[in-house]
Amino acid sequence: MNWRSEHIWIELLKGSRKRGNFFWACILFLGSLGFLAVGASSYLGKNIISVLPSQQILFFPQGVVMSFYGIAGLFISAYLWCTILWNVGSGYDRFDRKEGVVCIFRWGFPGIKRRVFLRFLMRDIQSIRIQVKEGLFPRRILYMEIRGQGAIPLTRTDEKFFTPREIEQKAAELAYFLRIPMEVF
Template sequence: MSAAVLEQPVLGSRRLSNVLVAAAVSTGGLGFLLASLSSYLGRDLLPLGHPAALIFVPQGLVMGLYSLAAALLAIYLWYVIAVDVGSGVNRFDKDAELVTISRRGFRKPIRVDIPLKDVKAVKVEVRDGFNARRRVSLRIQGRRDLPLTRVGEPLPLAQLEQEGAELARFLGVNLEGL
């Protein structure tokens, strides 16, 4: 890569926190399934408690429905992790005068190409509170701001400022929001 090209990788859904949530949902769903089967068969299939003492209708049946819901949610979560939805790269090419934002979607890749001359500024947005938001985005002429940072865990403030300043310096545009 030359000095005229800047690439920023973007982390997708393949993160430890997502794997832990998917594992917890899968384990919980298995527990509900075993409790439901214990209730139906009249034998304890779980080492904790006595699910065989539950009456199958309605308690065991409801546990079975909970296990079905957990299984569907777990399949979705493991699929999102396997596909690594949201991962991609931000590519800024001065030679081609093009900004290319690419991400992995659920079914197909997403790619946005923007002429470099349309980029007016780099915006750093910091909003703390209940719905915290920390992101770097591009201000583009005639369009809404285009976010560049990952979704999920907010970036540390120092890293956010550094990424925004580095990008603004590389593109030769103003840095807004600080």
């Protein structure tokens, strides 16, 4: 969702609460529970879940390995669910021509630097830069070049829905709004 007026442009970013993340967190959780159930069944010598027969699996070494995979999967699943719960990567980009300020805000992982808030003066922005890498794994990233700070990414690196035309259109609109040049690399 974006909001624009004559002097202010606010762009909201989604973060980690995406359908794909929910899907993989659920699949990983259920799969790791299955591995853990088979490992526990082989240890106990009886089926905990009738769908997953474990009479042919010896506890050592197969049951131990299955239990290890189940526990590891639960940890990775917990990590994914935490990133979804905390909505890591969400935030906004705010460009205010009236005040001459650009604010970039992102949520991170809990801790001292949970809130990432960057604030720049518009006169320090040198250009809007597009980095395009085509091939098997294409990358199209929009950067804002800041004097003395380097390049700050404005789009996520995993956003694959941008076609070259869409990323160029977005960069051109932003460069026009900020009244700065646009570069393509």
